Amino acid sequence: MILGTSLRKSPIAHRFIYYTVVFSLFITIISTAIQLYRDYNAELKRIHSELEQIEDVHLPSLSAALWASNTQLLQTSIEGILQIRDIQYVEVRDEERLWAHAGDVKGRNNIQRVYAMDYLYRNRDIDIGKLMVNVSLDGVHQRLYDKVWEILVSNAVKIALVAIFIYILFYQLVARHLSAIAMFSENHDPVLNNALLTLDRSGKIKDELDAVVSSINDMHTRLGEQILIANQQRHYLSQTLNSIGDAVITTDNKGNVLSLNPVAEQLTGWTSEEAKAQSLKTIFPIVDASTRESIENPVEKVLTTGKTIYLNNHTTLISKSGKEYQIADSAAPIRSEDKILGMVLVFNDVTEQYKIRRELDDSISLLKKVTARVPGMVYQFELDADGNMSFPYMSDAVNQLYHLSVEEIKEDVNRIFSVTHPDDVQKLNDSIFESARNFSPWKLEYRICDKDGKVRWLYGDSVPEKVADGKILWHGFVTDITEKKEAEERLRRTQKMDALGKLTGGIAHDYNNMLGVVLGYSDLLINTVDAQSKEYKYIEQIRHAGERGAKLTKKLLAFSKGKSSDEEILNVNALIAEERHMLERTLTARITLNLKL
Missing domain, CATH: 3.30.450 (Beta-Lactamase)
Known part of the structure; x- marks a missing residue:
């Protein structure tokens, strides 16, 4: 049976x-x-x-x-x-x-x-x-x-007998052993049961079934070891995912959730069991923190392109309870050779960092607004132990002072020195290292040269402090003092001219007294000589020179009192002709004066 x-x-x-x-x-x-x-x-x-x-x-x-x-x-x-x-x-x-x-x-x-x-x-x-x-x-x-009919019936009987015999023989020799092998492979647990496969056979001759049994036993032994290793690795991986501080979500190749670690459960509001087989879009809704517009879920792009995707810095995750988290994340494909099996999404809560960054951005914005009203450039200057210089911070006013952008100076700090006046470069360098050596405030007035050759004066003032790695950091400002320098120069010239005017007034007063005597006596003499005589001409020249001296004295007195000279129309040709005799006397014999008037 x-x-x-x-x-x-x-x-x-x-x-x-x-x-x-x-x-x-x-x-x-x-x-x-x-x-x-x-x-x-x-x-x-x-x-x-x-x-x-x-x-x-x-x-x-x-x-x-x-x-x-x-x-x-x-x-x-x-x-x-x-x-x-x-x-x-x-x-x-x-x-x-x-x-x-x-x-x-x-x-x-x-x-x-x-x-x-x-x-x-x-x-x-x-x-x-x-x-x-x-x-x-x-x-x-x-x-x-x-x-x-005789042949067919006899052959049918013979075939039936042979088939039954072969059927029974095949079952006894092969089929029942194959059934035993199949039942063993189906019911045997290579991890929990170490029993080996044996067949109910007699005889000592080894055949193919013995080779199959040996291979299956070896395979089950190796399979048990591999399953044990895989279980250990799975357990280790699960423990690792549950222990890390980042949230991790895995999906299959259709974008359906496979698992969530505890951090992901906390941030999304979904348990791993609730989220399993759900679409990632359902448990991971994200919007732009600035515009509040929905952000494309990374799962489709990752599974389609097979590339790692990073979200922007303004991504907000809305949890199941409605609570919002600022997150930073990346999504990468899970590959098996060239086949994409699914996707792993790694993200973390950066709400506090985002808040700090927003506050920092607000502070920087406020600083820019304040420094924009400061007459000059606010900066931080850093000098390391090897003498390398850099500007960690510079306000936008640097462009007005040096006609250089912040990026250009940060790229090459020597551009600052390239626009410094050649006579002040050494002074600028010495002042920096002197301040670093003595740890004293840095103050300096120096000149720079614009691209059009115009020279401008700058004044810098900063205080040094020591920072990590032996570096020194100066906090200070630089402002344009060109107008101040020009005003001081004008004041200095005005003071000089005032002193010169007082001196000139005294000299002109005395000189005017002497000219009065010369002109008085020349008028008396001219009436005593013949108009055709040489003496008359000499006296005429003396009186003419006295009149010119009187005019000059009048101008000096006007200069000393700060009055402007009266405007008058002059005949330049006549004026030069009058002065020709005096000009000829002032020239040497090798110089001939030719006038073309």
Whole structure:
């Protein structure tokens, strides 16, 4: 009973027997067809042989009986021929009458043979009639048909017996052991059970099943070890994910959630069990912190492109309870060779950092607004132990002072020194290192040169402090004092001119007194000499020089009192002609004065 049940549960045995029976039937049909063909040809040869025997044995006696017109003998002879198998009709006739016949012609599958009946008379063959024999093939066909059934039935019995034997033999040798192997592989736990696979077999000869059993036992042993290692790694990975401070969400290749670690559960408001099989979009809704517009979920882009995606710095996560968190995250594909199995999303809560950053941005914005109203540049200047200089911070006013952008100076601090006046570069360097050496405030007035060659004055004031790694950091400002310098220069010149005016006024007053004497006496003398004499001309020149001196004295007095000179129209040609004599006397003999007026 158990054997029958087991046989019915062996599909491979069924297929094995099925193919065996089909092949046996095919061979039986082919061999039967060949045998029937050979038997049919043998029957035809037998019939033709009997017909030839009739010609050789019966035809001479029938010809003699016909010659003698012995009807009784003819009838007896043809009835004897009719007893031959498959012959159904025989007749003897000549041109005038039917002498004898026996049997009937039935069916269409017949062979008919007609023999000429000759009689030797006086050494001459005389045609006396004809013998016709009709052979039916129905008997041949019936015998072949019966033989087919005999062959098929006998072969079917043999095939059935062989199939049953092979079926039982196959089950005993193979199928039941395969079932045992399948049951062992299905029910055996390589981790909890260390039992080995054994087959209920007798005999000491090793065969393929023993090799299969050995391979399966080795495979189960290795599989148990690998499962144990995988479980340990899975447990270690789970513990690691649960221990890290970042939130981690994993999905499959369709974007459905597989797991959340505790931090992710806390931030999203979903438990791992609740979120499992949910779409990531459902448990991870994110918006832009500034615009409040929804941000495209990274899962589709990661699974489509296979690239790691980073969200911007203004991403807000809305938890299940409605609480909002500022997050920083990245999403990366989980790969197995070239196949994307899913995605891992790692993010963390940066709400406090975001708040601090916003406060810092507000402070920087306020600082920029304040420094924008400061007359000059506010800065931080840093000097390290190796003498390298940098500007950690500079207000935008640096562009107004140096005509250089903040980026240009941060890229190369030496650009500051490149616009410094060549005469002040060394002074600027020395003042910086002096302040660093003595740790004293840095104050300096120095000049810079604009691109158009204009020189401007700057004043810098800063206080140093020590920072990490032996660096020194100055906090201070630089402002443009060009207008102040120009005002001081104008004041200095004004003071000089005021002193010069007072001195000039005193000198002009004394000089005017002396000119009064010269002009008075020249007027007295000119009236005592002849107008055509040389003395008159000399006196005229003295009086003219005195008048010019009086005019100059008048201008000096006006300058000393801060009054502007009266405007008057002058004839330049006449003025130069008047001064020609004086100019000629001031020149050396090698210089000739030529006037073209």
